Amino acid sequence: MLLYGYWRSLATCRVRIALNLKGVAFEETPIDLIKGEQHAASYRALNPQAVVPSLVVDDDAPLFQSMAILEYLEEKYPQPALLPVDPRGRARVRGLAQIIVSDTHPLIVPRVREYLEKGLGLDEPKRMAWIRNWMMKGLEAVEAQLLRDTETVRFCHGTAPTFADICLFSQVCGAQLFGFELSSVPTVMRVFAECIKLEAFDRGQPLKQPGAPAKIQH
Numbered sequence: 233m234l235l236y237g238y239w240r241s242l243a244t245c246r247v248r249i250a251l252n253l254k255g256v257a258f259e260e261t262p263i264d265l266i267k268g269e270q271h272a273a274s275y276r277a278l279n280p281q282a283v284v285p286s287l288v289v290d291d292d293a294p295l296f297q298s299m300a301i302l303e304y305l306e307e308k309y310p311q312p313a314l315l316p317v318d319p320r321g322r323a324r325v326r327g328l329a330q331i332i333v334s335d336t337h338p339l340i341v342p343r344v345r346e347y348l349e350k351g352l353g354l355d356e357p358k359r360m361a362w363i364r365n366w367m368m369k370g371l372e373a374v375e376a377q378l379l380r381d382t383e384t385v386r387f388c389h390g391t392a393p394t395f396a397d398i399c400l401f402s403q404v405c406g407a408q409l410f411g412f413e414l415s416s417v418p419t420v421m422r423v424f425a426e427c428i429k430l431e432a433f434d435r436g437q438p439l440k441q442p443g444a445p446a447k448i449q450h
């Protein structure tokens with residue numbers, strides 16, 4: 233399989249970790265989002281939305297949207313399962329994942345930040361305030377949900393990682409890349425610490441990808 237991604241991309245991070253957890257071999261081709269390579273005609277031909285990730289399987293048209301790719305991998309490679317077996321549990325895991333992928337991450341992606349800067353003329357401190365606000369609101373919503381529910385154990389849902397952990401992990405990595413203080417979400421950080429103990433998560437994190445800086449620069 234061929235994954236088009238970028239070291240810093242949180243959506244790519246989700247797919248990378250799912251592939252690692254499932255033990256599926258893949259190669260990654262970087263699309264430099266800072267240089268704007270996602271807008272090149274050659275990449276748009278693969279992904280008309282001009283975003284990463286895209287996953288090419290069997291030389292077919294690329295799969296797109298990280299959660300659709302996770303669902304595909306879950307169906308194609310059922311073990312280890314990344315969703316619970318019971319419908320309620322599956323709904324809870326997908327709900328936790330969606331707090332991140334539907335209501336948090338889309339507000340801070342490069343094209344939104346670029347519009348804040350070039351479209352609305354917001355200066356850097358205001359743009360950072362925007363990012364911090366939405367990032368923390370999302371993580372705090374996950375925190376409250378995890379704290380409330382008895383299904384939260386070692387991971388977001390029980391004792392094995394699920395889609396919810398993958399999404400939580402990616403968003404915490406993003407918050408750390410921006411240098412945000414995360415003491416207000418201790419349960420999220422406890423789950424993050426459990427995730428990173430697993431090689432599949434550790435190997436998939438942004439700072440371990442080719443092209444990433446040796447350490448976080450703010």
Ligand SMILES: N[C@@H](CCC(=O)N[C@@H](CS)C(=O)NCC(=O)O)C(=O)O
Pocket residue numbers: 240241242243244265270282283284285296297298299333341342343344
């Ligand atoms: N909902 C999409 C998000 C895709 C997305 O926005 N990816 C970002 C990187 S994490 C991107 O390629 N952004 C390019 C841009 O905003 O110009 C998914 O989960 O795959």
